[in-house]
Amino acid sequence: MKPAVLDLGVALPRYALDLCDLASARGVDPAKYASGLGGVAMGVPAPGEDTVTMAASAAASVLDRHPGAAADVGLCIVGTESATDRARPIAIEVHALAGLPAECSVFDVKHACYGATAGLHMAFLWVAANPSRKALVVAADIARYGIGSAAEPTQGAGAVALLLGMADEDEALFAPWPMTGTHAAPVHDFWQPPYLREAVVRGRYSIECYLDSLAGAYAAWLRNGGLVEGSLDRLLFHSPFPGMARKAHARLWELSRGADASGAADDFARRVAPGLAVNAGVGNCYAAAVYLSLAGLVEAEGASLQGLCLGGFSYGSGSCGEFFGGRFGRRAAAGRVGLAEALAAREPIDVAGYERARAECEALEHDGSFREDRTGAGGRFTFLGIRDHVRVYR
Numbered sequence: 001m002k003p004a005v006l007d008l009g010v011a012l013p014r015y016a017l018d019l020c021d022l023a024s025a026r027g028v029d030p031a032k033y034a035s036g037l038g039g040v041a042m043g044v045p046a047p048g049e050d051t052v053t054m055a056a057s058a059a060a061s062v063l064d065r066h067p068g069a070a071a072d073v074g075l076c077i078v079g080t081e082s083a084t085d086r087a088r089p090i091a092i093e094v095h096a097l098a099g100l101p102a103e104c105s106v107f108d109v110k111h112a113c114y115g116a117t118a119g120l121h122m123a124f125l126w127v128a129a130n131p132s133r134k135a136l137v138v139a140a141d142i143a144r145y146g147i148g149s150a151a152e153p154t155q156g157a158g159a160v161a162l163l164l165g166m167a168d169e170d171e172a173l174f175a176p177w178p179m180t181g182t183h184a185a186p187v188h189d190f191w192q193p194p195y196l197r198e199a200v201v202r203g204r205y206s207i208e209c210y211l212d213s214l215a216g217a218y219a220a221w222l223r224n225g226g227l228v229e230g231s232l233d234r235l236l237f238h239s240p241f242p243g244m245a246r247k248a249h250a251r252l253w254e255l256s257r258g259a260d261a262s263g264a265a266d267d268f269a270r271r272v273a274p275g276l277a278v279n280a281g282v283g284n285c286y287a288a289a290v291y292l293s294l295a296g297l298v299e300a301e302g303a304s305l306q307g308l309c310l311g312g313f314s315y316g317s318g319s320c321g322e323f324f325g326g327r328f329g330r331r332a333a334a335g336r337v338g339l340a341e342a343l344a345a346r347e348p349i350d351v352a353g354y355e356r357a358r359a360e361c362e363a364l365e366h367d368g369s370f371r372e373d374r375t376g377a378g379g380r381f382t383f384l385g386i387r388d389h390v391r392v393y394r
């Protein structure tokens with residue numbers, strides 16, 4: 001038995017905006033968003049949805065499939081950069097809404113899109129030390145940029161909950177290997193000053209920072225005894241937009257095989273595209289993006305994943321990157337983590353509706369916005385607004 005991911009749960013925002021509609025509203029060639037960035041649609045939260053409601057829905061969705069497991073959870077970590085408070089963690093709201101026990105360690109981890117990966121590290125160690133209990137790590141974020149900005153088509157939102165416990169390697173959904181490769185660099189490629197409502201992003205520079213981090217983390221991974229990337233059956237890359245994963249695959253290919261790119265396109269289609277397809281329809285969800293790809297891969301390939309080796313790259317601006325790996329087990333073969341249902345439950349929204357929903361979500365972010373009869377989120381949990389400086393959820 002070893003610490004492993006037992007199962008996954010997914011939550012997506014209520015609305016999906018077609019990027020062709022956004023392109024025509026912004027006077028941009030739709031091909032730029034579709035083939036340049038690789039996006040199809042982006043998730044848009046409804047008023048009454050926030051990081052807490054999505055994180056709690058993802059947690060409840062995975063716990064529903066494991067009756068009794070909630071009572072065993074002794075560690076609940078949320079990896080996020082969409083904090084709803086500077087002191088109070090989102091994890092304590094997830095703890096309450098998902099009905100976790102009082103004997104539980106509860107906190108958030110922040111490092112841009114890397115937070116959940118850091119949280120998973122801690123959680124695997126904790127599970128090894130507490131083998132009779134389970135841990136819940138939730139990656140949840142809302143990616144938001146300025147209306148009309150270059151980054152606007154790379155918005156999105158979502159949450160992925162990972163239930164961890166001890167398992168036989170063959171039985172788990174995914175059993176990680178102990179070695180990883182990390183790379184840190186003090187760069188200002190993307191950050192969120194507390195006095196601004198939107199992120200500051202040096203977009204093209206952030207792409208270079210990401211690729212440098214990938215090269216550094218992969219080199220560390222090899223130094224630490226990781227398999228050469230060509231021996232990994234599937235690859236996941238943090239995907240702020242799918243074109244970034246394509247660039248990451250090309251960089252890894254070049255690092256391993258030099259400048260000859262013949263075969264790279266087929267390799268991308270076989271090893272990367274199956275997990276990435278879902279990101280094209282959801283958009284960026286920061287900390288959750290690479291784990292959304294994991295959920296997408298499990299639902300896309302199911303039984304054929306059992307026994308295969310996975311390599312993944314997680315990147316958080318600022319920056320910290322990590323190359324990790326492991327093996328899929330029997331639980332992955334079931335191929336059901338609730339993603340297809342979450343995608344099917346979404347409703348299309350037009351550009352005017354997206355701008356309205358965004359303004360209404362912002363309007364809820366002040367004391368006195370609480371309304372007991374608030375509807376509109378449509379999901380399992382609703383953010384009712386703020387009363388006496390307390391965020392209220394139903």
Ligand code: COA
Nearest residue numbers: 029031032035036037150151154201203204206207210240
């Ligand atoms: N048809 C097809 N492709 C087109 C096109 C068209 N009409 N117009 C542009 N493109 C392609 C470009 O060639 C480019 O592809 P390439 O990078 O493979 O060369 C891609 O579309 C994007 O075009 P670009 O001009 O670079 O876009 P931009 O400057 O408007 O912004 C980002 C792109 C990604 C920098 C911007 O969306 C952003 O800042 N995103 C948020 C930050 C981010 O996600 N960073 C990633 C690391 S964490």
